[in-house]
Amino acid sequence: MPSPNRAASRLLADISATLDSLTAPAITDPVAWVEERLGFGLDPWQRALLIDDHQRLLLCCPRQSGKSTIVAARTAYLMVSRPGIRIVALAPTIRQSAMLAAKTADVLRDESLVTETATKLVLANGSTLDALPGDQPKTVRGATADVVLIDEASRVRDELVVAALPMVAATAGSITMLSTPAGAAGAFFDAWTSDEDEWLRSQVTLADVNHYSEKTIKTMRRRLGERMFSQEFENRFLDAPGALFSAEDINALFSRKTADAYEPVIPATTWSPLF
Numbered sequence: 001m002p003s004p005n006r007a008a009s010r011l012l013a014d015i016s017a018t019l020d021s022l023t024a025p026a027i028t029d030p031v032a033w034v035e036e037r038l039g040f041g042l043d044p045w046q047r048a049l050l051i052d053d054h055q056r057l058l059l060c061c062p063r064q065s066g067k068s069t070i071v072a073a074r075t076a077y078l079m080v081s082r083p084g085i086r087i088v089a090l091a092p093t094i095r096q097s098a099m100l101a102a103k104t105a106d107v108l109r110d111e112s113l114v115t116e117t118a119t120k121l122v123l124a125n126g127s128t129l130d131a132l133p134g135d136q137p138k139t140v141r142g143a144t145a146d147v148v149l150i151d152e153a154s155r156v157r158d159e160l161v162v163a164a165l166p167m168v169a170a171t172a173g174s175i176t177m178l179s180t181p182a183g184a185a186g187a188f189f190d191a192w193t194s195d196e197d198e199w200l201r202s203q204v205t206l207a208d209v210n211h212y213s214e215k216t217i218k219t220m221r222r223r224l225g226e227r228m229f230s231q232e233f234e235n236r237f238l239d240a241p242g243a244l245f246s247a248e249d250i251n252a253l254f255s256r257k258t259a260d261a262y263e264p265v266i267p268a269t270t271w272s273p274l275f
């Protein structure tokens, strides 16, 4: 048990971090704030997304275009600028949800984080990010959030999307599903192709991504073949997607040091259901 002195000084440190965060200057230029922390310039579509305020957003993008990066950066911006915001990150596996948390933590690097684990971030201003396992929809049910993010949404189980929608019902919160296509089926495909106008559908094309080199794209086209290339880089929802390359294989082709190659170490004790 910590001594009363140590407990008191920890309490004082927490109070001081909270006061610091409450008196921190507002972010007047989110694009500059994010670019400075990422160390590179954002593409125009990423800039637009950073300050987007839609309740229901579908983002369909090529592999390695920077969709997780910008959604994580927006998460960091929201956590700093809206004290107390509750954000839930979902993806097909806990490893992928945790990757979104890791990217968010990278952008939050100078902020006062009172909790930082592979699956949970808490800022001194009360904002939280919980990375939950999309392959266990039962653990998600009943949670409440102001923002729900579903990464690699074409690869999550339909049941997860059904469990995620009510999470924002009571808070009038927002849901963003982001993905590269993975076959003409599933909740992301259904939402993308439905005529309901409740979703804003935003598509990013090869030409919108400035960091692809011509050589990389040529190599990808050659290695994947036209059909798979059209799925991975041209937002085509194929009727019978080939299983020749997994999403991970394709990410790994880019470079060993892509963010998606990051393998967080998740001690069993850091993961627990949210509520």
Ligand SMILES: Nc1ncnc2c1ncn2[C@@H]1O[C@H](COP(=O)(O)OP(=O)(O)O)[C@@H](O)[C@H]1O
Residues within 6 Å of the ligand: 040, 041, 042, 043, 046, 061, 062, 063, 064, 065, 066, 067, 068, 069, 070, 211, 257, 258, 259, 260
């Ligand atoms: N605007 C950008 N300029 C340069 N590199 C970027 C930009 N956006 C993202 N990246 C880099 O591209 C790689 C893929 O980004 P990521 O967000 O993981 O892609 P996706 O989620 O679309 O597969 C990462 O190394 C990331 O740092």
Ligand SMILES: [Mg+2]
Residues within 6 Å of the ligand: 067, 068, 069, 151, 260
């Ligand atoms: Mg990604």
